Amino acid sequence: MSLFHVSEEILQAQQDAGRASGSVELIAVSKVQPNDRVLAVLQQGHRVFGENRVQEAEGKWPEFQKTFPDAKVHLLGPLQSNKARAAMRLFDCLHTLDRPKLATALARLAQELGHCPALFIQVNTGLEPQKAGIAPDAVDTFVKDCRALDLPVMGLMCIPPVEEEASLHFALLAKLARRNGLEGLSMGMSDDFAKAISFGATHVRVGSAIFGARVQAPHP
Ligand SMILES: *Cc1c(COP(=O)(O)O)cnc(C)c1O
Numbered sequence: 001m002s003l004f005h006v007s008e009e010i011l012q013a014q015q016d017a018g019r020a021s022g023s024v025e026l027i028a029v030s031k032v033q034p035n036d037r038v039l040a041v042l043q044q045g046h047r048v049f050g051e052n053r054v055q056e057a058e059g060k061w062p063e064f065q066k067t068f069p070d071a072k073v074h075l076l077g078p079l080q081s082n083k084a085r086a087a088m089r090l091f092d093c094l095h096t097l098d099r100p101k102l103a104t105a106l107a108r109l110a111q112e113l114g115h116c117p118a119l120f121i122q123v124n125t126g127l128e129p130q131k132a133g134i135a136p137d138a139v140d141t142f143v144k145d146c147r148a149l150d151l152p153v154m155g156l157m158c159i160p161p162v163e164e165e166a167s168l169h170f171a172l173l174a175k176l177a178r179r180n181g182l183e184g185l186s187m188g189m190s191d192d193f194a195k196a197i198s199f200g201a202t203h204v205r206v207g208s209a210i211f212g213a214r215v216q217a218p219h220p
Pocket of ligand 1: 191
């Protein structure tokens with residue numbers, strides 16, 4: 001595939017779901033990709049990218065942004081509290097608000113810096129022990145707590161278990177978001193972004209379908 005094909009498929013999925021065109025944001029996941037592939041996608045006019053690690057993004061995006069100042073970068077990987085300050089400087093959006101301690105750290109930094117990136121709360125829809133995220137039955141309380149901290153939570157994010165039908169997880173995430181009055185749904189990757197759009201995804205995170213297979217395995 002390619003940026004062109006993924007964009008076409010997104011348009012089609014939006015249309016099939018009776019959704020307005022432009023209601024889905026494509027995040028091109030550039031983690032671990034060689035710079036020439038990322039540059040090619042920038043040159044094709046795409047401006048929204050996703051990275052998994054603060055350090056990798058720091059080594060890459062400030063340089064690209066000299067040439068493409070309107071490029072936006074979203075953090076999709078877990079965020080350690082001690083990297084929160086750097087993350088708030090680098091990223092336009094954090095998709096992995098996954099625990100109370102991080103919420104408190106972000107709220108404190110937001111006060112200090114006078115701004116905060118848009119936030120998605122990561123939900124562990126499959127209750128997988130190795131995966132980060134808020135348990136589904138704890139989401140309502142966590143959303144309330146984040147709002148009490150004045151954090152700009154725009155939606156929920158999930159990574160469905162590989163072995164399971166993703167639809168069940170997309171539907172659950174959509175239900176949790178609706179019930180909490182949240183508009184944003186960050187869900188859907190290369191293999192299932194069209195399906196995620198049919199369940200209401202507002203942000204799809206697509207890597208290999210745009211850039212090709214990752215050259216080396218991403219760090220966990
Ligand atoms: C790597 C990654 C993606 C993109 O995965 P692809 O299968 O290459 O599309 C999306 N979301 C997260 C959280 C990721 O870590």
